[in-house]
Amino acid sequence: MTLLRRLILLSLLLTFAFPYQAFAYKVVLDAGHGGSDPGATGINGLREKDVNWDITQKVRDELIAKGYEVVLTRTDDSYWSLAQRVEFTNAQKADLFVSIHANSHPDGKTKGTMVLYYDNDYPQEDYPASETMKKLTPYSKDLAQHVLDSLLAAAGTKNLGLIPSAVYVARMGTIPSILVETAFLNQASDAALLASDSVRSKMAAGIADGIAAYTPPLFTDSLGHWAREAILRMKNKGIIEGIANRYEPERALTRAEFLTLMDRVFTFNQLKSVCEPGGTVTSIVYGCQAPAEQSYKDLPSSHWASPVFAKAKNLNLLQGYSDGTIRPDQSITRGEVAFLFDRLLQMASITTNSPPVAAASASFNDVPETLWSAKAIYALKNKGIIDGITDTAFKPSQSITRGEIAAMLNRYYQG
Ligand SMILES: [Zn+2]
Known part of the structure; x- marks a missing residue:
């Protein structure tokens, strides 16, 4: 092999190992609920807004350690409307949006992890998505799948799958967006997991790893243009x-x-x-x-x-x-x-x-x-x-x- 060929091969190998990227992807993290809106209440007295906030901070720290640029919607225990959250996110020129929630079900028995995203194949007439979000379906779904897989592996929760959904924060934005439901606050074993600081850390690491496994498309702001x-x-x-x-x-x-x-x-x-x-x-x-x-x-x-x-x-x-x-x-x-x-x-x-x-x-x-x-x-x-x-x-x-x-x-x- 000539020296030139060796050099070409070496540079190709390096390109695959460390793809050139002169910038950090930007992530918006959204801790669900807050302030006067506590969200769901756990059987062990846990309030959803506090659990969401703790996991969100942990995800933020994990992502920053991975080299991401991270911004949060609410940064304390204050009330933000859903419209405020989306408006804020749209102004960030970010690459992806992740809202973090915990779940509850009237039957008190349902447990597990699910990730919601807007899917244009399942439109809900009364809750139309933004024109951009309609076109972002494959990207949001891809992000949702990566985060779900990684979160399940990290936390060992039951797999409730990807859920096409018209929740406001997943359908009104302009970048790939998902809403993570980590586990059920009103089901005994899930609530015990959410009460554990080490499990919340594992969940956060799982969410961050899932985000890192997802490659945002080139030029997020021209998707659908x-x-x-x-x-x-x-x-x-x-x-x-x-x-x-x-x-x-x-x-x-x-x-x-x-x-x-x-x-x-x-x-x-x-x-x-x-x-x-x-x-x-x-x-x-x-x-x-x-x-x-x-x-x-x-x-x-x-x-x-x-x-x-x-x-x-x-x-x-x-x-x-x-x-x-x-x-x-x-x-x-x-x-x-x-x-x-x-x-x-x-x-x-x-x-x-x-x-x-x-x-x-x-x-x-x-x-x-x-x-x-x-x-x-x-x-x-x-x-x-x-x-x-x-x-x-x-x-x-x-x-x-x-x-x-x-x-x-x-x-x-x-x-
Ligand atoms: Zn919630």
């Missing part, structure tokens, strides 16, 4: 990146992010600037003007995108605004994106000697042929790279979203 397939393809291709495990598909793309993407697609250092008669619109250069020599007052060399702006300047893509700014963190419009992308295609065509494509006749009501970006918009529309918001509206002045740019680049690579 219309551009998800394009987002995943462009991620696989190394063109787009997320922020930790989020993609933020509905957020406006910034100018700095756009240039970074374009550098990955076109490799700026390999392009030559295209000259045509022109001028400037906003900060975008029409033709070949001498690049402004001054540095931009809002782009310090410490800005993460400073190098790519320097390359873009060499290509005459951008020029500062008249106030001396370049506004790297400002959103970029759909018209600007079309103009710059078309310009870069032309530069790439010169490099590769492929023929330019002529502009087509107008079809968007809001893109008259006199609009500075019209030629680019119709050229890209003809190539199948961009699309309107509707058949007749392109909205050239609207910010492009990160989902839209992923879809556009996906079309470019498929074309």
Whole structure:
């Protein structure tokens, strides 16, 4: 085996053993009940809210020791409504949600462990789930199964299985969500287990191990998004990146992010600037003007995108605004994106000697042929790279979203 082959094999082995992950998954833990709401009461006088709180804290400590980022809904014995819990969770930009409860049954005999999740195959008409949660069924179910298996193994309780359920906290969120019913407070042997600190520790370890056995899907916040397939393809291709495990598909793309993407697609250092008669619109250069020599007052060399702006300047893509700014963190419009992308295609065509494509006749009501970006918009529309918001509206002045740019680049690579 050559040294190179050994190195390749070694790096593959390392990749499988320690998959690269530069961020911690974020978990929201929810201790059921609290404050004026005690939850179920045990035959031994245990209150559910106290048991839930103790196990939740133990799960938190286990997860933090495993490298997870953990946030709790209630952090003391206070009352939180179900809506508050979900609202809080939705704002966390987390990867998964686990609510921790103990159970009770009127017959006083039922015992065991169950995990509830929302299942779109068993919808309950009177309790509709959020649109996102409907699409999350397989992910929530997968999480529920891992936690159930691990909890049963750790605590030795009876297996009552996975329960498709429309409980509020499992159906109204936007991330894979489950509700764990550890054991029954009003059944003698289960209540004895829940009264034991060491059993509660085992249960917590079981829940944490189950969470650790579950791999959250890439970019949790784009699950169910219309551009998800394009987002995943462009991620696989190394063109787009997320922020930790989020993609933020509905957020406006910034100018700095756009240039970074374009550098990955076109490799700026390999392009030559295209000259045509022109001028400037906003900060975008029409033709070949001498690049402004001054540095931009809002782009310090410490800005993460400073190098790519320097390359873009060499290509005459951008020029500062008249106030001396370049506004790297400002959103970029759909018209600007079309103009710059078309310009870069032309530069790439010169490099590769492929023929330019002529502009087509107008079809968007809001893109008259006199609009500075019209030629680019119709050229890209003809190539199948961009699309309107509707058949007749392109909205050239609207910010492009990160989902839209992923879809556009996906079309470019498929074309
Ligand atoms: Zn409960």
